[in-house]
Amino acid sequence: MATKLSVSLLLIALTGCAPELVSRxxxxxxxxxxxxxxxxxxxxSDTAEAxxxxxxxxxxAGPDVTPSVDAPVSADSPAGDDLGAPARDAGFEADAxxxxxxxxxxxxxTAVEPSTxxxxxxxxxxxxxxxxxxxxxxxxxxxxxxxxxxSGRDAFPLVVFAHGFQLGVNNYDGLLTHVASHxxxxxSVDYPGSLLRVDHREVSTALRNVRRAFAxxxxxxxxxxxxxxxxxAAAMGHSxxxxxxxxxxxxxxxxxxxxxxxxPVDDNPAPGGSVSETAPSVAPERMGALxxxxxxxxxxxxxxxxxxxxxxxxSSNYLRFAAAAPSMTPSALYPLLNFGHNDFVDSxxxxxxxxxxxxxxxxxxxxxxxxxxxxxxxxxxxxxDLRYQPFIDGEGRAALxxxxxxxxxxxxxxxxxx
Numbered sequence: 187m188a189t190k191l192s193v194s195l196l197l198i199a200l201t202g203c204a205p206e207l208v209s210r211x212x213x214x215x216x217x218x219x220x221x222x223x224x225x226x227x228x229x230x231s232d233t234a235e236a237x238x239x240x241x242x243x244x245x246x247a248g249p250d251v252t253p254s255v256d257a258p259v260s261a262d263s264p265a266g267d268d269l270g271a272p273a274r275d276a277g278f279e280a281d282a283x284x285x286x287x288x289x290x291x292x293x294x295x296t297a298v299e300p301s302t303x304x305x306x307x308x309x310x311x312x313x314x315x316x317x318x319x320x321x322x323x324x325x326x327x328x329x330x331x332x333x334x335x336x337s338g339r340d341a342f343p344l345v346v347f348a349h350g351f352q353l354g355v356n357n358y359d360g361l362l363t364h365v366a367s368h369x370x371x372x373x374s375v376d377y378p379g380s381l382l383r384v385d386h387r388e389v390s391t392a393l394r395n396v397r398r399a400f401a402x403x404x405x406x407x408x409x410x411x412x413x414x415x416x417x418x419a420a421a422m423g424h425s426x427x428x429x430x431x432x433x434x435x436x437x438x439x440x441x442x443x444x445x446x447x448x449x450p451v452d453d454n455p456a457p458g459g460s461v462s463e464t465a466p467s468v469a470p471e472r473m474g475a476l477x478x479x480x481x482x483x484x485x486x487x488x489x490x491x492x493x494x495x496x497x498x499x500x501s502s503n504y505l506r507f508a509a510a511a512p513s514m515t516p517s518a519l520y521p522l523l524n525f526g527h528n529d530f531v532d533s534x535x536x537x538x539x540x541x542x543x544x545x546x547x548x549x550x551x552x553x554x555x556x557x558x559x560x561x562x563x564x565x566x567x568x569x570x571d572l573r574y575q576p577f578i579d580g581e582g583r584a585a586l587x588x589x590x591x592x593x594x595x596x597x598x599x600x601x602x603x604x
Contacts, residue, residue, distance in 0.1 A: 301573060302573055302574075302576045302577075302581070302582060303573055303574065305554075305555070305558035305559070305562060305577060305582060305586075306368055306557075306558050306561040306562060306565070307554040307555065307557055307558030308554075309364060309367045310364075310367035310368030310369060310561070311367070311368075311369075312333035312334065312335075312336075312366070312367050312368070312369060313333070313334045313335065313367075314331055314332065314333060314334065314363050314366045314367050315331075315332055315333075315334045315409075315410075316329060316330065316331050316332075316359075316363075317329075317330045317332065317407075317408055317409060317410075318330070319405075319406075319407050319408065320406075320407075321373065321375065321396050321399050321400075321405050321408075322395060322396070322398075322399040322404060322405075323375065323391070323392050323393075323394070323395025323396040323397075323398065323399055324355075324373075324375040324376050324377075324392055324395075324396055325376045325377055325378045325388075325392065326355070326376035327355070327376070328355065328373050328374060328375045328376070328396065329355040329356055329359075329362075329373075329374040330371065330372065330373045330374070330408060331359075331362050331363055331365070331366035331371070331372040331373075331374075332366060332371045332372075332410045332413070332414075333366060333367070333369055333370075333371075333410075333413075336410060336413045340413050341413060341414070341415040342369050342370055342371045342413050342414060342415060343369075343370050343371070343415050343418035343419065343420065343443075343564070343568040343569065344370070344371050344372075344373065344397060344400055344414050344415060344416045344418070344419040344420070345362075345365060345370050345371070345372040345373070345419070345420045345422050345446075345564065345568075346373050346375060346393045346396050346397050346419060346420070346421055346422065346442075347362060347372060347373065347374045347375065347422045347423055347427070348375060348377060348389050348392065348393055348421075348422070348423035348424075348426075348427030348428075348430045348431060349374065349376070349423070349424060349427050350423075350424045350425030350426055350427050350428075350528075350530075350531070351379075351384065351425055351426040352538060353424075353425075353531060353535065353538065354376070355374040355375065355376050356374070357531050357532055357535050358374060358424065358530070358531060358532060359532055360532050360553075361530070361556065361557060361560065362374055364557045364560075364561070365557075365560060365561055365564070368561045368564075368565075370564065370568075371400075371410065371413065371414045373396055373400070375392050375393065375396045376392070377389045377391075377392040377430070383464075384426070384464075384465075385464040385465075386426065386429060386430065386433065386464065386465045386466065387433070387464065387466070389423070389426060389427060389429070389430025389433065389434075390430050390433035390434040390436075390437050391437075392430075393421050393423070393430060393431060393434040394434050394437065394438055394441050397416055397419045397421075397441055397442070398416075398441075400414050400416040400419075401416035401417070401419075418443055418568045418569070419441065419442050419443065419568075420442055420443060420444040420445065420446060420564055420567070420568050421434040421435055421441075421442045421444075421445045421446075422445070422446040422447075422448070422560075423446075423447065423448065423450075424448040424449060424530050424531070425448070425449055425450065425451055425497075425498070425527065425530075426450075426451065427448075428447035428448050428449060428450030428451070428483075428504075429447070429450040429451060429452055429468060431445045431446065431447050431450070432445060432447055432450060432468055432473075432476075432480065432507060433468060433472075435476070435477075435478035435480070436468070436472050436475055436476060439475075439477050439478060442478055443478070443479070443567055443568055444478060444479045444480075444481070444563065444564060444567035444568050445478050445479070445480045445481070446480075446481045446483070446560055446563060446564070447480065447481065447482050447483065447504065447507065448483045448530045448556075449483055449484055449485050449488055449498055449503070449504055449527055449530060450482070450503075450504055450507055451497070451498050451499075451502055451503060451504075452467055452468050452469050452502040452503075452506055452507065453465075453467075453499070453501075453502040467502075468507070469502075469506040469507045469509075469510045470506070470509070470510035473507060473510035473511050473512070474510070474512055476511055476512055476515050477515055478515070479515065479516035479517070479563075479566075479567040480507075480511060480515065480516075480517050480518075481517075481518045481520065481559070481560070481563040482504045482507055482508050482511075482517065482518070482519050482520065483504065483520045483521075483522065483530070483556065483559075483560075484498075484503065484504035484505065484519070484520070484521040484522065484593075485498065485521070485522055485525040485526055485527050485529065485530070485545070486521060486522065486523050486524055486525055486545070486593055486600050486601055487524065487525060487526040487527070487543045487544065487545050487601065487603065488503060488526065488527035488542070488543070489503065489603070490526075490543035490603030490604070491543065491603065492540075492541060492542055492543050493541065495541075496543075497527040497528070497541070497542035497543070498527045498542075504519075504521070516567065516578070518559075518563055518577075518578045518579065518583070520555070520556075520559050520583075520592060521592055521593035521595075522545075522552045522555065522556060522591070522592065522593070523552070523590055523591060523592060523593045523599075523601070524545045524546045524552070524601045525545040525549065525552045526542055526543050526544040526545045527542040527543070528541075528542045528544070529544065529545050529549055529552070529553075530556065543603060543604070545601075546601065551589070551591050552591055555586055555591045555592065558577075559577060559583075559586075562574045562577035562578075562582070563577070563578065566578055
């Protein structure tokens with residue numbers, strides 16, 4: 187969470203109150219903010235296949251695997267926690283054990299034409315397990331979501347995810363379980379830092395090194411290593427982690443085939459922080475070199491202040507990244523309307539999430555759009571499925587604008603700050 191010096195953050199530091207970290211995959215995230223201008227990102231174009239040049243990396247200590255209450259794993263089974271059927275929020279239902287139909291966000295008809303699949307906003311066909319263990323590059327244990335029951339012939343693209351400032355690897359289980367249910371291995375990774383200092387360059391380093399570890403098949407104890415396709419890896423993250431995902435594809439354009447940034451913020455979130463060598467500005471300074479397809483999610487309420495501070499100020503929010511992105515690079519802009527900066531996080535992340543302005547409940551349609559558009563973008567650029575192009579720049583996206591799920595770019599249409 188990108189937030190400036192505030193009374194609340196100092197209280198956290200002084201009282202030792204840590205953010206409540208949640209591991210339940212059913213929770214939907216809170217809302218996000220957005221700016222007043224919608225830049226012209228240009229028409230997407232086909233992306234070149236990324237080369238896999240990972241170097242060898244050592245993995246750390248063995249994994250911490252806890253059997254699931256709902257679906258225990260036997261002592262001699264190599265599988266991790268079974269999260270059971272993928273996460274469901276209010277308004278979504280699917281029969282257990284069956285692949286649910288993708289019907290899109292609540293109240294939105296997303297079957298735009300016969301050749302275009304529905305928005306993948308409901309859980310995918312795969313049951314999902316989670317493994318927690320050491321992965322070289324993650325400063326703490328990584329949390330890896332993966333499809334269960336895969337055969338040796340199955341290969342799932344890798345998604346490496348970085349959390350926001352002062353949040354953790356288990357604060358995004360709902361979203362990451364959803365992505366994994368559609369056939370992806372999703373590694374939620376940690377990076378060094380504290381309330382008072384975090385080196386933004388280390389977020390990029392963590393993402394790239396974890397991808398390299400999977401590419402080199404060097405993740406001891408992970409039960410589905412043979413099913414990971416690190417040559418089709420995507421970098422993903424929220425807030426500071428979103429900025430880190432953009433930095434990762436700029437630092438090594440060959441490492442990832444796509445990037446997904448959830449309300450990225452290009453400032454220094456530490457109390458009293460400012461742009462520096464360890465917290466460099468990316469937009470616009472480095473965006474001209476972007477060659478990797480990029481999805482930018484924003485939040486209409488992130489610009490709003492709580493306790494005198496904005497978690498995603500207009501001077502450094504997702505729109506700055508979008509305005510600086512080169513038109514030749516495939517890009518998608520998804521500003522979620524009436525959504526808050528921490529609505530991307532699982533809903534019960536505690537006091538930490540209340541430090542940012544929130545969107546108006548219920549959030550079901552926007553959370554569904556977040557999940558569905560994340561998968562659609564990955565299907566288009568990690569799997570090369572052209573059928574999902576309408577959700578990048580066509581009728582699929584336009585339908586969500588008409589439904590007031592995505593902001594239309596008109597400043598007067600922004601919800602008032604509360």
